[in-house]
Amino acid sequence: MVRIEISREVFRNDLYALVKAFLPAEEISIKVVPELLEQILLDTGLFTEPGEHDAKRYAYRLFFNDERLASFLLVDVSDTERVDMKNRLKRDLYHVLSKRFEKELPWGTLNGIRPTNMAKKCLESGLSADETKEYMRSTYLVSDEKNDLAVDIAEREIRILSGFRHNGYSLYIGIPFCPTTCLYCSFTSYPIGAWASRVDQYLDCVEKEIRFTAEAFKDQTLDTIYVGGGTPTTLTPDQFERLFTCLEKELDLSHLKEFTVESGRPDSITIEKLRVMKKHGVTRLSVNPQTMKDETLKLIGRHHSVDDVRRAFVDAREVGFDNINMDMILGLPGETDDDVRNTVEEIKKLGPDDLTVHSLAIKRASRLAEVIDKMGYDCIHTTDNTMKIAEQGAKDMGLVPYYLYRQKNISGNFENTGYSRPGKEGLYNILMMEEVQSIVAIGAGTVTKRLLDDGNTVRCDTHKDVELYMNEIDEMVARKRKLFMD
Numbered sequence: 001m002v003r004i005e006i007s008r009e010v011f012r013n014d015l016y017a018l019v020k021a022f023l024p025a026e027e028i029s030i031k032v033v034p035e036l037l038e039q040i041l042l043d044t045g046l047f048t049e050p051g052e053h054d055a056k057r058y059a060y061r062l063f064f065n066d067e068r069l070a071s072f073l074l075v076d077v078s079d080t081e082r083v084d085m086k087n088r089l090k091r092d093l094y095h096v097l098s099k100r101f102e103k104e105l106p107w108g109t110l111n112g113i114r115p116t117n118m119a120k121k122c123l124e125s126g127l128s129a130d131e132t133k134e135y136m137r138s139t140y141l142v143s144d145e146k147n148d149l150a151v152d153i154a155e156r157e158i159r160i161l162s163g164f165r166h167n168g169y170s171l172y173i174g175i176p177f178c179p180t181t182c183l184y185c186s187f188t189s190y191p192i193g194a195w196a197s198r199v200d201q202y203l204d205c206v207e208k209e210i211r212f213t214a215e216a217f218k219d220q221t222l223d224t225i226y227v228g229g230g231t232p233t234t235l236t237p238d239q240f241e242r243l244f245t246c247l248e249k250e251l252d253l254s255h256l257k258e259f260t261v262e263s264g265r266p267d268s269i270t271i272e273k274l275r276v277m278k279k280h281g282v283t284r285l286s287v288n289p290q291t292m293k294d295e296t297l298k299l300i301g302r303h304h305s306v307d308d309v310r311r312a313f314v315d316a317r318e319v320g321f322d323n324i325n326m327d328m329i330l331g332l333p334g335e336t337d338d339d340v341r342n343t344v345e346e347i348k349k350l351g352p353d354d355l356t357v358h359s360l361a362i363k364r365a366s367r368l369a370e371v372i373d374k375m376g377y378d379c380i381h382t383t384d385n386t387m388k389i390a391e392q393g394a395k396d397m398g399l400v401p402y403y404l405y406r407q408k409n410i411s412g413n414f415e416n417t418g419y420s421r422p423g424k425e426g427l428y429n430i431l432m433m434e435e436v437q438s439i440v441a442i443g444a445g446t447v448t449k450r451l452l453d454d455g456n457t458v459r460c461d462t463h464k465d466v467e468l469y470m471n472e473i474d475e476m477v478a479r480k481r482k483l484f485m486d
């Protein structure tokens with residue numbers, strides 16, 4: 001049990017995230033104790049009569065069970081120094097936790113989802129690669145290995161993004177149905193078995209949103225389309241035909257650089273569906289095993305086998321897809337280094353063009369959280385070693401890292417990394433992660449982001465509940481209209 005006392009609600013989330021990264025299995029409570037400031041000022045001999053300066057002073061105290069681990073005092077924090085003070089506080093806390101629990105975090109004190117963005121900003125501001133690494137190391141205590149990875153990816157992204165026009169946008173279409181629900185799922189996902197008869201009604205709504213997009217973006221260039229989910233391949237061939245025909249009728253696809261359909265669950269992929277996709281210009285697929293161990297596939301609730309993965313991949317190649325991504329997850333319950341090695345070897349035999357390596361994220365909303373309660377946190381085995389096995393495997397397949405992101409509660413405090421053959425990078429992934437253009441997201445449980453001229457983004461979302469999304473489709477379109485046209 002970790003107890004954090006804070007004198008005011010300042011840097012609360014930052015402290016929580018850092019302690020959680022060190023001690024993922026511990027319960028953490030944070031309490032505001034206003035008198036803490038006076039206590040610590042007295043302890044340190046810095047006490048002066050209360051006055052205006054108190055507004056610029058913050059105190060923190062940290063306990064592990066009944067052991068007092070540390071007290072921190074920030075004094076004279078001006079608005080301009082706030083970020084520096086926060087980084088210093090996090091570094092101090094990091095050192096205390098690292099020493100006490102004999103642990104280092106690969107990304108140091110960075111807890112944002114886009115560490116490469118930091119490297120990219122440094123490089124774009126004119127710093128050299130070495131200067132960028134030094135800044136990341138001294139400010140955030142990022143390890144040498146992750147520094148190399150972040151700068152390598154940032155340099156590659158800068159090169160790739162330079163090929164995009166300023167007035168481009170991308171389109172995401174969410175199909176929120178899946179064959180079954182995976183153990184770790186926290187996405188919008190409805191079992192197709194129960195919803196099959198409503199899918200056409202759902203597509204009516206998607207089409208309405210596509211027509212709005214055509215109107216709102218008639219003067220802009222559509223760069224990429226990504227159909228994700230859920231599992232888009234739960235659509236029938238006729239439903240795919242309908243969706244793609246609508247896209248072709250309503251939007252100008254002549255400048256499209258990439259058209260991805262996530263075909264995540266091999267048990268939902270058929271030759272007929274693949275042919276419809278190919279006929280309509282889909283350029284990139286994702287066939288996701290997550291693991292090549294049947295026992296784990298069963299445990300995580302994916303009702304398909306390793307053989308299904310092989311069959312779907314070979315079918316996709318036969319239909320002519322030359323850009324196929326595969327996803328794998330490190331840290332699946334009970335999986336060891338050998339299991340990860342086996343998954344990498346089996347994937348290598350298929351020879352995908354992209355490989356996305358995920359570190360398992362433990363979301364409270366997922367059934368996985370219950371399994372961990374039962375099996376204990378030790379059943380999750382994401383280590384430096386498993387990361388290295390996957391990284392080496394990608395290298396052996398001729399793939400290089402091109403995008404990276406992190407999630408909350410990611411196991412081992414690692415990251416998700418996309419590897420690809422040069423020239424086969426998932427462009428939508430980079431555009432979405434780096435927020436360099438507007439992304440129009442259609443369907444239930446999606447988030448649209450509008451890029452403003454000053455580089456900031458504003459968002460609007462749609463209902464996660466499919467029924468509600470369909471019932472209130474006009475309101476969903478009105479939200480987008482307000483975001484883009486007001």
Ligand code: SF4
Nearest residue numbers: 178181182185189230
């Ligand atoms: S395939 Fe993806 S969206 Fe569907 S249940 Fe599994 S994790 Fe969730």
